[in-house]
Amino acid sequence: AAVVEHTFVVSQVKMTHLCKETLVTVVNGQLPGPAIEVTEGDSVAVLLVNKSPYNITIHWHGVKQWLNCWADGVPMVTQRPILPNHNFTYRFNVVGQEGTLWWHAHVPFLRATLHGALIIRPRHGAISYPFPKPDTEVPIIRGDWWQLDLPQVDRSMKNGSLDFYASGSTINGKLGDLFNCSGVPEVGYVLDVVPGKTYLLRVINAGLFSEFYLKIAGHNFTVVAADANYVSPYTTDVIAIAPGETVDALVVANATPGRYYMVALPNQAPRPDTQTPEFTTRGMVQYRVNHSSITNGAAALRSRRGAKEDENDEGPSDDVALAPQMPDKHDTVTSFYFHSNLTSLHHLTVPQQVDENLFLVLGLGSICRNGQQSCKRGGNINESIVVATMNSVSYQHPTKMPLLEAQYYHTGVLLDAMQELPDGPSRAFNFTDKAFIPYGPKEIPLEPSSKATVVRRFRQGAVVDMVFQSTALLQGDSNPMHLHGHNMFLLAQGLGNYNAAKDVARYNLVNPPVKNTVLVPNLGWAAVRFVANNPGVWFMHCHYEFHLSMGMAAVFIVDDSTTADTSLPPPPADFPTCCANDHNLLQ
Ligand code: C2O
Secondary structure (H helix, E strand, C coil): CCEEEEEEEEEEEEEEECCEEEEEEEECCECCCCCEEEECCCEEEEEEEECCCCCECEEEECCCCCCCHHHCCCECCCECCECCCCEEEEEEECCCCCEEEEEEECCCCHHHCCEEEEEEECCCHHHHCCCCCCCEEEEEEEEEECCCCHHHHHHHHHCCCCCCCCCEEEECCECCCCCEECCEECCCCEEEECCCCEEEEEEEECCCCCEEEEEECCCCEEEEEECCEEEEEEEECCEEECCCCEEEEEEECCCCCCEEEEEEEEECCCCCCCCCCCCCEEEEEEECCCHHHHHHHHHHHHHHHCCCECCCCCCCHHHCCECCCCCCCCCCHHHHHHHHCCCECCCCCCCCCCCEEEEEEEEEEEEEHHHCCCCCCCCCCCCEEEEEEECCEEECCCCCCCHHHHHHCCCCCCHHHEEECCCCCCCCCCCCCCCEEEECCEEEECEECEEEEEEEEECCCEEEEEEEEECHHHCCCCEEEEECCCCEEEEEEEECCCCHHHHHHHCCCCCCCEECEEEECCCEEEEEEEEECCCEEEEEEECCHHHHHCCCEEEEEECCCCCHHHCCCCCCCCCCCCCCCCCCCCC
């Protein structure tokens, strides 16, 4: 196994889209950042050089980090931040995982521009893929284009402002021709293909919010992996992907040579109370053949399919690209079916003896400003703030010392700020609770909530079941729930309220998909099982940045073992040591 080395220089560069020059924080001047390509079993060493004005950490999303929690990259959970003009080398091994993962900054909102692919190939190269060997592999990273000061957006949200939007949507950093600057279409991503060849698309949703539907006109996908775990080949014309998820899919260039739009459309349940901007973006799949065959092929294709021509394209009619028929932007059911159709490629040994059961209600709540116990909740934005919750508790980071450090050195300094994540909601959930806050033009009911450093402790090896239940409080949002340091068996998912009496019988204990990010459907639930076997402290949170910023998170502490080969070693010698413990490290 090799050591794959990278240097990531984080800095601010100017990029211009939509007629506006914007200062963006990126790695090595690129958006998306560099891809890390490894063979399963390799070690990775990334020297992070922070030339930005922000505190930075990088998280290796989905990497199991076995006995290596120090490298997980969550500020105030696993490490002190890397300050401006400081460096740190992240070192980790990639073992027992194959497919696509990604890396991103884990400081508020900056993952919008600090991210890239992490590609893990099997040990014997493409011949050992459990599917037909692709001719070419391409990352397809769906991202957002923001023209706001992102760390400022986080501060505003924590102070109760809710409506912030990206200015555009990207595929591999390009906005595409549905966005334009003074009437001139933005450049979109183009994938050149050769007729008959097979392409492995490594699809990542790196956006801060919204699930997306991805389609390529005239082509099907065969999904072969999700979250770097192989799935039974699943052929579909649409991929549904939430922030944090990754999907590997084969596409065969078997259509009549021509040009085909690749469209990414955000899907979201209709929100009666807000006007969310439309962020569909499109790139192009373009057959590389001599011109006359493109022309003839495309014309033949149009007449054969009666295809709808793209209205915006004023070009010659023999050069018109075919656009896919997209699902409705409020269609959440297609996403539910896509996710329900994934099964693990192999039969798995799912542990049957469950030690702990958590039922986690995902919602929005309100807390009083200034920590008052009573306030006019929600009625007056000056008195209360909206927070996102699990079982009515909203997470906040400790400020003095990262949790991992406190856990490893057995210091008691954090205990005051901590609260145990409850097993289940403290009372029956009741949407008629009258705590209202203005949310857009309407008011929605919010649960009275509290804010704390929410933790849950597990003994090493505990088998944990979690049911995530989304609620009407979330106004139509799904919730991609991500667990660090462990994969989860996704046992079942459903719409409506979870009902143990009948839903446990539906659990797939044979070939459930294995995920690091589980999409909890809008007004539905997802049931997962995982083995808490990796000692350390692991963040568990919604991968919508808004929900995370507002507190939909908790930290799982997995106790260390006394056996040397399953216990956490000390931190690396060059671990960031920033700041005395009486300093507020979040500032
Ligand atoms: Cu991809 Cu905690 O995040």
